[in-house]
Amino acid sequence: MGLQDKKPLWPKRKTYQRNKNFFVALFNAFNGVWIMLSRERNFRIHIVIALAVLWVGIQFHLSRSDWLWVTIAVSFAIIAEILNTIIEAIVDLTVGDRYDDLAKLAKDVAAAGVVFAVMIEFAILAIILQPYLWHWLGIHNLFNY
Numbered sequence: 001m002g003l004q005d006k007k008p009l010w011p012k013r014k015t016y017q018r019n020k021n022f023f024v025a026l027f028n029a030f031n032g033v034w035i036m037l038s039r040e041r042n043f044r045i046h047i048v049i050a051l052a053v054l055w056v057g058i059q060f061h062l063s064r065s066d067w068l069w070v071t072i073a074v075s076f077a078i079i080a081e082i083l084n085t086i087i088e089a090i091v092d093l094t095v096g097d098r099y100d101d102l103a104k105l106a107k108d109v110a111a112a113g114v115v116f117a118v119m120i121e122f123a124i125l126a127i128i129l130q131p132y133l134w135h136w137l138g139i140h141n142l143f144n145y
């Protein structure tokens with residue numbers, strides 16, 4: 001389903017003007033977050049993963065440097081999903097409903113970027129969380145450090 005197939009964002013809005021000040025720009029940025037949350041199912045999945053990792057991190061009492069890695073891992077996937085949505089929107093804006101090989105290439109490669117980011121996210125999470133997991137389970141092994 002292309003982005004244009006989803007319900008219109010602002011059916012009545014026909015014009016726009018430059019952001020008058022910083023707070024209007026910030027409001028529009030938060031509106032972008034709301035658009036991602038309300039329209040993009042995959043983005044919601046990333047947020048659920050982020051909240052789950054936050055909960056696990058609190059339970060495991062992660063060190064400061066491990067929090068840093070976990071934050072980078074989770075943000076990486078979220079930013080990839082945001083870029084994917086931007087690319088989908090630009091492609092749909094450019095080609096509309098018409099089939100185009102380059103449109104397919106752009107969307108598929110953008111999706112591949114998300115898959116790659118999620119693989120890195122899970123690899124970092126596994127590397128960082130596994131010693132805490134062994135400790136929590138009371139298992140002592142060679143992979144603790």
Ligand SMILES: Nc1ncnc2c1ncn2[C@@H]1O[C@H](COP(=O)(O)OP(=O)(O)OP(=O)(O)O)[C@@H](O)[C@H]1O
Nearest residue numbers: 001002003095096097098099100101103104107108
């Ligand atoms: N204009 C197009 N021309 C050719 N192929 C397209 C075009 N638009 C989409 N596709 C193909 O159809 C697939 C689905 O497109 P769609 O825009 O629905 O993305 P999606 O995977 O549903 O994204 P999301 O679920 O994040 O909205 C794309 O991955 C791409 O392979």
